[in-house]
Amino acid sequence: MTDTRTRNRTDERTTAEEEREEHHCPECGGNLVADEERGETVCSECGLVVDEGQIDRGPEWRAFDAAEKDEKSRVGAPTTNTMHDKGLSTNIGWQDKDAYGNSLGSRQREKMQRLRKWNERFRTRDSKERNLKQALGEIDRMASALGLPTNVRETASVIYRRALDEDLLPGRSIEGVATSALYAAARQAGTPRSLDEISNVSRVEKDEIARTYRYVVRELGLEIRPADPKSYVPRFVSDLGVSEEVERRARDLLDTATEKGIHSGKSPVGLAAAAVYAAALLSNEKVTQSEVSEVSDISEVTIRNRYHELLEAKEDALAP
Numbered sequence: 001m002t003d004t005r006t007r008n009r010t011d012e013r014t015t016a017e018e019e020r021e022e023h024h025c026p027e028c029g030g031n032l033v034a035d036e037e038r039g040e041t042v043c044s045e046c047g048l049v050v051d052e053g054q055i056d057r058g059p060e061w062r063a064f065d066a067a068e069k070d071e072k073s074r075v076g077a078p079t080t081n082t083m084h085d086k087g088l089s090t091n092i093g094w095q096d097k098d099a100y101g102n103s104l105g106s107r108q109r110e111k112m113q114r115l116r117k118w119n120e121r122f123r124t125r126d127s128k129e130r131n132l133k134q135a136l137g138e139i140d141r142m143a144s145a146l147g148l149p150t151n152v153r154e155t156a157s158v159i160y161r162r163a164l165d166e167d168l169l170p171g172r173s174i175e176g177v178a179t180s181a182l183y184a185a186a187r188q189a190g191t192p193r194s195l196d197e198i199s200n201v202s203r204v205e206k207d208e209i210a211r212t213y214r215y216v217v218r219e220l221g222l223e224i225r226p227a228d229p230k231s232y233v234p235r236f237v238s239d240l241g242v243s244e245e246v247e248r249r250a251r252d253l254l255d256t257a258t259e260k261g262i263h264s265g266k267s268p269v270g271l272a273a274a275a276v277y278a279a280a281l282l283s284n285e286k287v288t289q290s291e292v293s294e295v296s297d298i299s300e301v302t303i304r305n306r307y308h309e310l311l312e313a314k315e316d317a318l319a320p
Contacts, residue, residue: 028045028048081158082157083136085129096109138203141201146186148191156186159181163177180209183195190228196297226268230254231272232269240276250276256313259317267298270302273295273298274305274307276292278311
């Protein structure tokens, strides 16, 4: 018993001495300090570098005030309105493999299938969540087909959530309200798409989209400015593969049309398509009306009519 106590006291003294050595300089016994900027541990007395190449366990981002620090700090993936549960739930992968990539046995596969089923049931516990999940899936599908950025998808998801919370869906289809929310979000973000383009990727008719859009905008009090024809020009120019000179001339033609007031009551998409066609001819670049009609989804008749109106307005502006 005495030998055991002696041995324990000796071990305790050894541990205490080791701890003191860890916090004191081995040369002069001074206190050790961490230099986080250089990743070193140095003696505050003699300057001896005791350890170097330390791991920086801090965040990879920088913040210059408290508000920015709160905004950037995170745990796990960021939340998003494009998912019905805002991305806070757990997903169980469909691959029947373990963490090492090995295939699961038959009993384990059955177990994982049951877990997936119950996980899906818990994620959509009521009809509202099922409705939201279906609608947000539609928004994401249509936005991908139209090439719309993430901020438009987020805005569309928020608009649909508001419509659902304010009970605007009775009597209207989920797809119709989802499409209207995406159309409104695209116009708010300055990346508008025409109703024809929207209806081409939607599962509802153009008339229903327009009717539901007007209803949602009115009931939610959304502030949406009239679409600017110039916002369509860069996309048409890119799809046609023409030069920047064409884009510049098209913008100039549209500015003149606005000054003369001929844009009032006209489709902004049709004006933009006609401006691109006219600008291509003025720049001596070969572009046909059918090609412009294909990328803009505007009939050739409309392009010809607007084309003549734009050129006449430009001639009147240049006349002395």
